[in-house]
Amino acid sequence: MYSSIMEASPLLKVSDMAENLVGSEIIKLAGEVKQKIAAGEKIYNYTIGDFDPEIFPIPKELTEEIIKAYQAGHTNYPAANGMEELRKSVSRYLHTRGGVEYNESQILISGGARPLIYAIYQTIIDEGDTVVFPTxxxxxNHYCHITGAKQVKIEGSPDNNFMPTAKDIKPYIAEAKIIALCSPLNPTGTTFSEKGLEEICDLILEENKKRGEQKKPVYLLFDQIYWQLTHSLTIHVDPVSLRPRMKNYTIYVDGISKAFAATGVRVGWAFGPQKVINKMRSICSHLGAWSPKAEQIACANYLMNDHAVDNYLVDIKSKINQRLNAFHEGFNNLKSLGYRVSAIAPQAAMYLTVKISIQGSTTPDGNKLTTAEAVTKYLLNDAKIALVPFYAFGASKKSSWYRLSVGTVKIEDIPGFFGNLRASLDRLT
Ligand SMILES: Cc1ncc(COP(=O)(O)O)c(C=O)c1O
Known part of the structure; x- marks a missing residue:
């Protein structure tokens, strides 16, 4: 009886929004990879934007603080906008490390960055409003779908390291209510240049001057969750530091998930104009999207420990950088041997942007690789390599670009990865 009810459930009507939610391509791919691993295959699975805690554990001082906070009984509801000590600690962290000035009332804490992004969309967007974002x-795309926003996608180009430009955005600025940017960018691991971001800020300021105070301005959602993970000479730039007047329109998204490899700890923060932050607080509060109280207290104490934070960031960046450089070099070597692959020099985050231009080739069993999907499957089945194609991030299905995430990479696996890739490329005609 119970099972027949379960079987009938796909026919139940739900909202159009829920009915038409698109499943994540990354999760679909991850499912296929998981099956292969469960069947005993060795897969070089570099798909997930997460860290293997055995290679990248969270800071030990943070672990200790979390244990202490639970032992001290911090297990009841936290304040709706986050614990005051954490908001003060984040304010100091942003000031000392990012050079931006936000007081504790302009900061909202949540259970990671995701609820904050959702709350920004819900705070700004009325159905049919335009959101401009790069692909x-x-x-x-998912947050637009949930809020009924009109999506304007700006297709990135390797010439700009896939970062959108003011020129790309300009045709849509008059209709835009949110420009959603991310730097360092997931999936590319690339960043805005000072000039590139300044030009976008100027475009937004000019547009908002035209709109005046009666109309809803165009807001900048600026997701900088990877900003601490810059490599070599890359310097993170942010809108308000470049153009102080952007403070009226910029809502930042940030947190500990990536900088401290703490994706499962769930502490994120947004900061921006007071009114927007207050509305976001109400939305997050109705969702109950708080970060657990003990984690908040722990994070507040940890971020005050400058010595521990400094040491941790040096260590994590060097481990990520070592891996990104090894892959970058490996792809360059293959390229110099005539293989149709390349990679963009890593700038930040734990992602490498690689190009595998084998669409049109034929596999040993006679299949023509006509789409990026077919190439992804060939790499997985033949080379035992799992990467995320850029179409999973909204790019064209014809794109030959892939995200390689090093958060789960064991250094000793890298030669095997390239051995397999090379052998699979050799088998194509
Ligand atoms: C650009 C970007 N923003 C936000 C998030 C979500 O972060 P959190 O895990 O803190 O919700 C991710 C996670 O992959 C991300 O890549």
Whole structure:
């Protein structure tokens, strides 16, 4: 009886929004990879934007603080906008490390960055409002769908390291209510240049001057969750530091998930104009999207420990950088041997942007690789390599670009990865 009810459930009507939610391509791919691993295959699975805690554990001082906070009984509801000590600690962290000035009332804490992005969309967007975002980028299409926003996608180009430009955005600025940007960008691991971001800020300021105070301005959602993970000479730039007047329109998204490899700890923060932050607080509060109280207290104490934070960031960046450089070099070597692959020099985050231009080739069993999907499958089945194609981030299905995430990479696996890739490329005609 119970099972027949379960079987009938796909026919139940739900909202159009829920009915038409698109499943994540990354999760679909991850499912296929999981099956292969469960069947005993060795897969070089570099698909997930997460860290293997054995390679990238969270800071030990943070672990200790979390244990202490639970032992001290911090297990009841936290304040709706986040614990005051954490908001003060984040304010100091942003000031000392990012040079931006936000007081504790302008900061909202949540259970990671996701609820904050959702709350920004819900705070700004009325049905049919336009959101402009680059492709590839992470999940803006889903937040637009949930809030009924009109999506304007700006297709990135390797010439700009896939970062959108003011020129790309200009045709849509008059209709835009949110420009959703991310730097360092997931999936590319690339960043805005100072000039590139300044030009976008100027475009937004000019547009908002035209709109005046009666109309809803165009807001900038600026997701900088990877900003601490810059490599070599890359310097993170942000809108308000470049153009102080952007403070009226910029809502930042940030947190500990990536900088401290703490994706499962769930502490994120947004900061921006007071009114927007207050509305976001109400939305997050109705969702109950708080970060657990003990984690908040722990994070507040940890972020005050400058010595521990400094040491941790040096260590995580060097481990990520070592892996990104090894892959970058490996792809360059293959390229110099005439293989149709390349990679963009890593700038930030734990992602490498690689190009595998084998669409049109024929596999040993006579299949022509006509789409990026077919190439992804060939790499997985033949080379035992799992990468995320850029179409999973909204880019064209014809795109030959892939995200390689090093958060789960064991250094000793890298030669095997390239051995397999090379052998699979050799088998194509
Ligand atoms: C650009 C970007 N923003 C936000 C998030 C979500 O972060 P959190 O895990 O803190 O919700 C991710 C996660 O992959 C991300 O890549």
């Amino acid at each position: 590839p980028s992470w999940n803006n």
